[in-house]
Structures are given as structure tokens and as C-alpha cells.
Amino acid sequence: MDQGIKAIWYDLPEQQTESYLSWLHQTYLPAMLCLPGRLWAAHYKVIGGGGRMYGDGADPFARAEGPEVGTGKDYVLLIGAGSPHAFFKPVRAETEIEEDTETRKMKSLWLNARPCVFAEEARVNGPEYDQKVPSGTPGPAIQMGSFRTKTVADEYDLAAWYAQYRLPAMARMPGCIATRKLLTVAGWAKHAVMYEFTSLEAREEHFHKHESLGLDKTVWTNKIINYTIHAPGSPSIAKRIWPES
Numbered sequence: 001m002d003q004g005i006k007a008i009w010y011d012l013p014e015q016q017t018e019s020y021l022s023w024l025h026q027t028y029l030p031a032m033l034c035l036p037g038r039l040w041a042a043h044y045k046v047i048g049g050g051g052r053m054y055g056d057g058a059d060p061f062a063r064a065e066g067p068e069v070g071t072g073k074d075y076v077l078l079i080g081a082g083s084p085h086a087f088f089k090p091v092r093a094e095t096e097i098e099e100d101t102e103t104r105k106m107k108s109l110w111l112n113a114r115p116c117v118f119a120e121e122a123r124v125n126g127p128e129y130d131q132k133v134p135s136g137t138p139g140p141a142i143q144m145g146s147f148r149t150k151t152v153a154d155e156y157d158l159a160a161w162y163a164q165y166r167l168p169a170m171a172r173m174p175g176c177i178a179t180r181k182l183l184t185v186a187g188w189a190k191h192a193v194m195y196e197f198t199s200l201e202a203r204e205e206h207f208h209k210h211e212s213l214g215l216d217k218t219v220w221t222n223k224i225i226n227y228t229i230h231a232p233g234s235p236s237i238a239k240r241i242w243p244e245s
Helices: 016-033 082-087 092-099 101-107 152-172 200-215 219-228
Strands: 004-011 038-049 075-083 111-123 142-148 178-185 190-198 227-232 238-240
Touching: 004 082, 016 038, 016 092, 016 238, 038 152, 075 082, 082 111, 101 142, 101 178, 111 152, 142 152, 142 200, 152 178, 152 190, 152 219, 178 200, 190 200, 200 219, 219 227, 219 238
Parallel strands: none
Antiparallel strands: 004 075, 004 111, 038 075, 038 238, 111 178, 142 190, 142 227, 142 238, 178 190
16 A cells, blocks of 8 residues: 655746656656556646635635745645655665656756655545546545644644544545545655545535635634644645546
């Protein structure tokens, strides 16, 4: 099972996007899948989220700042592995890929990159789990947030909220394939969550109203919003652009 996920949020220079995407999808990611312990790879284009989350122009989330927190928010590159430790035990083939001249050239195009390695804390399957592909690749559409809490006490409330409220709700939500709650092994955020949907339209129809309850001060979700500090652009609402199916 894919217990480890490496995620990189980043931007690209517009004039070189086409050549970069061709290299990433046709060369780099297929090569990554040949490495030991790698189970799947997926690339997403972010189409919304962050301060635009609720469409009213106001950003409800506190934001992380500082040079150690990359501000990239246009793309999310995900690689799944059997264990998060797979990303910290390079083999010769991986070293050769990463030291290749073309790889270094293309990766130099990443702007404001924010990498993280996550370990899976919990997972629930949604009603559309039968649309999960055998490799474990996440769904055609995702929402992925990464954040910390303001205090240690908030950590306990956050864990209770996921266990008692959010994860059970996702297990029943139409359009949801699966939801993974993640903890950070390396990177700025301590927590992350990835919701997988059959489509952006399914997310909008079934999840958006549920998520927007966070603006209601009478519900538990609003409390969560008030004590979490999100990465720039988090949560990312994104459409998978590789693999296409």
C-alpha cells in the first residue's frame, strides 16, 4: 500500500511550460515509476482554492510566511511510495536521473517550489471507490491542503475533528473516491489532507457546500479554520493532467 507521498507545489515560467510538461510527462515521471518502492505518480494543474476558496474575495485562512515556505501554487506533483522512507534511500538509477543534464535544466524552471514528504495517518474510501485505478493513482480531481496548528492543544482538537466528523462525512459523500489524512516527515507543514473526487464538477456539487460550513461560527469546522495556519495557496483544488486516464 502507498503509505508515503512526496508532494511538490510550484510555478512555471509561462514561455517554457509546454516543453517542460512534455519532458515531465514523457520522460521524468515514467522514469520515476521504474524506481524501487515507487507505486504511482500524478501531476495536477491547480484551478482554484487558497484565498479564492469561497469565492467572496476574502481569505479565511492564516498564511505561513518566511523564506523557508515556498509560495508555488500553480502545479502539484505527487509521487506515491510504499513507505515515505523510499524517498530518503536513493539508488543508483535515481541518482543518474537526477544528475542528468536535462533533468537539472528542467527542474531549474521550478519557481517558488515547496516540497514535502508525507506519511499516511488515516484513510477512508468514499462511495466512488470503485473508480480507483489499480496503481493507486489519486483521482481525476483533488483538493489538497497543508497546514500547521497554532498551539499544541489545537492538535488534539484537530485529530478529534478528523476522526469524528470530517473523515466519516467523506466516506458517505457522493463523488468522493477516497480521503487521506497525512502527517509530514519532511517539509514545512505538519498536516495535510487530500480529498479525491471523480471530477471537479462532483467536488463542486457535493463537497463545496460541506466545506463552506467553515464560515459558520456555530459549527466545529469554523473553529478548525481559525486555528490552522495554511501554506501559501492551500488548499489546492486541482485537475489531474498526467496520467490522463
